[in-house]
Amino acid sequence: MAANIDDQSPETLGPMIDLLMEKGALDAYFTPIQMKKNRPAIELTVLMAPQxxxxxxxxxxxMTTTIGVWFQFLDRFVMARSFRRVMTKYGVIKVKTAKFHGIEKTSPEFEDCLKAARKYQVSLQDVYQAVYQSL
Amino acid sequence: MAANIDDQSPETLGPMIDLLMEKGALDAYFTPIQMKKNRPAIELTVLMAPQxxxxxxxxxxxMTTTIGVWFQFLDRFVMARSFRRVMTKYGVIKVKTAKFHGIEKTSPEFEDCLKAARKYQVSLQDVYQAVYQSL
Amino acid sequence: MAANIDDQSPETLGPMIDLLMEKGALDAYFTPIQMKKNRPAIELTVLMAPQxxxxxxxxxxxMTTTIGVWFQFLDRFVMARSFRRVMTKYGVIKVKTAKFHGIEKTSPEFEDCLKAARKYQVSLQDVYQAVYQSL
Amino acid sequence: MAANIDDQSPETLGPMIDLLMEKGALDAYFTPIQMKKNRPAIELTVLMAPQxxxxxxxxxxxMTTTIGVWFQFLDRFVMARSFRRVMTKYGVIKVKTAKFHGIEKTSPEFEDCLKAARKYQVSLQDVYQAVYQSL
Amino acid sequence: MAANIDDQSPETLGPMIDLLMEKGALDAYFTPIQMKKNRPAIELTVLMAPQxxxxxxxxxxxMTTTIGVWFQFLDRFVMARSFRRVMTKYGVIKVKTAKFHGIEKTSPEFEDCLKAARKYQVSLQDVYQAVYQSL
Amino acid sequence: MAANIDDQSPETLGPMIDLLMEKGALDAYFTPIQMKKNRPAIELTVLMAPQxxxxxxxxxxxMTTTIGVWFQFLDRFVMARSFRRVMTKYGVIKVKTAKFHGIEKTSPEFEDCLKAARKYQVSLQDVYQAVYQSL
Ligand code: NI
Ligand code: NI
Ligand code: NI
Ligand code: NI
Ligand code: NI
Ligand code: NI
Ligand code: NI
Ligand code: NI
Ligand code: NI
Ligand code: NI
Ligand code: NI
Ligand code: NI
Structure with missing residues (x-):
């Protein structure tokens, strides 16, 4: 679903992303667009389950000034995911493995890395590198 | 309907928004995109009635250099709108009320506010605030 | 001079470009930026003479909600310009020649081309091509 | 100060804005840019006191992958600010008045409005309108 | 087909455009978007034949960190194209003519113009102008 | 140095980045901006040595349609860099170590990784992870 918003300030739009995620959206994001009359506006896109x-x-x-939204039904391919935990020099970090048609890839979970980066006062890159060294 | 345009200058693209709105488009806007070969290009999106x-x-x-457009049929939800006029210290301004499933919200009409702001040499924000104080 | 604006709607920001140009700015434009708290904000940049x-x-x-602006003094190089008129199948169009250190380039004036495109119901590209054929 | 970042993921860049603000930056924001080799990169700009x-x-x-930053000293004009509290139907909200050379403008404080909007389950626009009606 | 990518660096994303075009995509491009948690992310859009x-x-x-893509089937209108060669002062350049419902327009082929611009050490604009003068 | 370009197509602008880098620019990139008359334009920024x-x-x-550029002298901080080679399962990859005030960080060189990814038909992420595992 998408709405073009040209009559609301960024300050009041900002909290919509968190609010939509809390209320069950699958994803929500802004795209900068340029509308009529020189307006530097924003497209709000929300991905959600049909129900x-x-x-x-x-x-x-x-919650917004929008008075119209456009929507369509999309299909999607999603990789199958599984999780495990690895021990690193910055503590235990959850790691996600995604699989699809013989393709397999692994990535650290962001929230765990952020907590470790804050606790050990290092950069997120340091934590990600430590995870890759522990795989 | 959307077209990606990588072979036309901004100067010649600019007038397309006004032209499309005059010719009956419901909305028309540009999104900055990045195409192959380092091209900082533009997606032109036009919302319109199927006919x-x-x-x-x-x-x-x-009117553009495009030789292909992509389209799809979208659904939309639109709030029901009604209009009235309010008296403010910057003159009479039209106000729009939008309703949907028990939600109701009110906003000043941009063109009336712009005329008042120019006439009274004040900012648009001043006019909008005056409208809200008069509701 | 630049200001980051996160508390004003695109609708009310849009007219600032024309207003600043009318009041003597050399150039004025918007850049989409992303500020704190997920705000999809706008940087307004204005180029002007020091006085x-x-x-x-x-x-x-x-005229805006901004309460602070940043500025600096820039230098610039500008090509020397001269103008002449060429006869095309869409009427007389003004053409600009710019020179600098032995470099010379020629381009049609936008406003003349726009008028001709509207009068003859052709695209701006058609008018530009006609000008190039008449050089 | 500015850095162009083309070798760090958005996920790891996102927390930098909050971190820089906590550590005393006056402002910090991202601008989408397009660098060599088709890279959709990010410019990180930080405004700060010289010390x-x-x-x-x-x-x-x-904290980032950047190995070089560019900086310059800017001047700025800032409007003088004062604060007061107004009673609204959504509780007491702090309001900022900014003055400069005879210009005066008033705006609600974002954080107070956000708290009220959450408490009363209304939109931020509803709270802002209530503040304007109470001025 | 579209994917929002927030956990991959621009450096590693850049080569995807060329790779997708080589492997048969009709078009592939990036759009800067703003996702949750202050992430300045990228939407990768790929247009392709259904098969x-x-x-x-x-x-x-x-090849990317994405674990989910969204897709839909779009229709398109494409202008009929034909090609011919014109002799210019920068050599022979291929020119494309596109037709649709009585509309006809002509434009130089980019790759030919780029080769000529490099060979003659002139700007692409110079080559385009020479082509228009030879039509 | 910066120039705002509103009268040149993306197709002809794209090659400028490579050209500027070949001719000795330290960096060159595009920023999408919005200029007067609804023009979705491009700012070209070039970082270079003063000479x-x-x-x-x-x-x-x-090489562009621009007839004016703005410039200023910037200072910069750069981390000291040194290089070494590491053996990975995808061959030998050059690795850069950057140091500044006791901070030290290491990252793989992009061009080596790209060559390895192409040779072994794996993603760039796979090569980067292999490098981190070999450090
Ligand atoms: Ni409106
Ligand atoms: Ni399958
Ligand atoms: Ni083309
Ligand atoms: Ni319903
Ligand atoms: Ni604020
Ligand atoms: Ni000189
Ligand atoms: Ni690099
Ligand atoms: Ni003064
Ligand atoms: Ni993620
Ligand atoms: Ni889109
Ligand atoms: Ni037809
Ligand atoms: Ni011009």
Whole structure:
């Protein structure tokens, strides 16, 4: 679902991403666009399950200045995911493995890395490198 | 409907937004994109009623360098709108009320506010604040 | 001079470009930026002669929500310009020649081309091509 | 100060804005740019007091993949600010008044409005409108 | 098909455009977006023939960090194209003519112009102008 | 140095980045901006050594439609760099170590990784992970 917003300030739009994620959106993001009359506007895109369309549309109508939204039904391919934990010099970090048609790839979980980076006062890159060294 | 344009200058693209709105598009806007070979290009998106597809496609083919457009049929939800006029210290301003499933919200009409801001030499924010104080 | 604006809607920001150009700015443009708290904000940049700094700063403070602007003094190189008129199948069009250190280049004037494109119902590209054929 | 970052993921860049603000930056924001080899990169800009240059440069070098930053000294004009509290139907909200050369403008404080919007389950626009009606 | 990528650096994303075009995509481009947690992310969009969906999805899963892609079937209008060669002062350049419903437009082929510009040490604009003068 | 370009197509602008880097620029990149009259334009920024200013300005004037550029002198902090080679399962890869005020960080060289990824038909992420495992 998408809405073009040209009559609301960034300050009041900012909290919408968190709010939509909390209320069950699969993803929500902004794209900078350029509308008529020199307006540097914003497209709000929300990905959601079909059964949430009515509820999240009402939320957007209530919480933003938008008075119209466009939507369509999309398909998607998603890799199968599994999780495990690895021990690193910055503590235990959860790691995600994704598989699809024989392709397999592994990546550290962001929230665990952020906590470790803050605790050990190192950069996120340091934590990611430590995870890769522990795989 | 959307077209990616990488062989036309901004100067010649700029007038397309006004032209498309005059010819009946519901909305028309640019998104900055990055295409192959380091090209900082532009996606032109046009929202329109289905019966205008053929006519507006021909207009885009005639007036831009594009030789292909992509399209799809979208659904939309639109809030019901009604209008009234409020008296402010900057004169009479039209105000729009939008309703949907028990949600109700009110906003000043941009063009009336712009005229008042120019006439009284104040900022648009001053006019919007005056409207909110008069509701 | 530049200001980051995160508390004003695109609708009310849009008219600032024309207003600043009318009031003597050399150039004025928006850049999409991303500020704290997920805000999809806008940087307004204004290029001007040094003697206009105080006057245009006051205009920005009056007409936008910004309460602070940053500025610096830039140098510039500008090509020397001269103008002439060429006869095309879409009428007479002004053409600009720019020179610098032995480099010379020629381009049609946008406003003349736009008028001709509207009068003859052709695209701007058609007019530009006609000008190049008449050089 | 500015750095162009083309070898760090958005996930690891995101926390830098909060971190820089916590450590004393006056402002920090991202601009989407397009670098060589088709890279959709990010410019990180940080505004700071001159005495923080060395300390915040070290923080950026430690916490991002950047190995070079560019800087310059800018001047700025800032409007004088004062604060007061207004009673609204959504509780007491702090309001900022900014003055400069006879220009005066008033705006609600974002954090107070966000708290009220969450408490009363209304949109930020509703709270802002209530503040304007109470001025 | 589209994927939002927030955990891969621009440096490693850049080569995907060329790779996708080599492997048969009709078009591939990046759009800067702003995702949750202050992430300045990238949407990768790929246009392709329906029969390539499975193959190119596997390529994206293998070569990027993405673990999910969204897709839909679009229709398109394409102008009929024909080619010819024109003699210019910078050598022979291929020229494309596109037709649709009585609209006809002509443009030089980029690769030919780039080769001529490099060979004659002139700007691409010089070559384009020479082509228009030879039509 | 920066130039705002609103009268040149992305197709003809794209090759400028490579050209500027070949001719000695330290960095060159595009930023999407929004200029007057609804133009979705491009700012070209070039970082260079002071002694190259005149030469690269002439190159920009010759090769783009721009007739004016703005410039300023910036300072910079750069981390000290050293290189070594590490053996990985995808062959030998050059690795860069950067140091500044006690901060030290290591990253693989992009061009080596790209060659290895192509040779072994794996993703760039796979090569980067292999490098981190070999450190
Ligand atoms: Ni509106
Ligand atoms: Ni319903
Ligand atoms: Ni082309
Ligand atoms: Ni037809
Ligand atoms: Ni604020
Ligand atoms: Ni003053
Ligand atoms: Ni690099
Ligand atoms: Ni993630
Ligand atoms: Ni899109
Ligand atoms: Ni399959
Ligand atoms: Ni011009
Ligand atoms: Ni000189």
């Amino acid at each position: 949430d369309l009515d509820r999240l549309t009402a939320l957007i109508f209530k | 205008d597809l053929d006519r507006l496609t021909a207009l885009i083919f005639k | 206009d700094l105080d006057r245009l700063t006051a205009l920005i403070f009056k | 923080d240059l060395d300390r915040l440069t070290a923080l950026i070098f430690k | 390539d969906l499975d193959r190119l999805t596997a390529l994206i899963f293998k | 190259d200013l005149d030469r690269l300005t002439a190159l920009i004037f010759k």
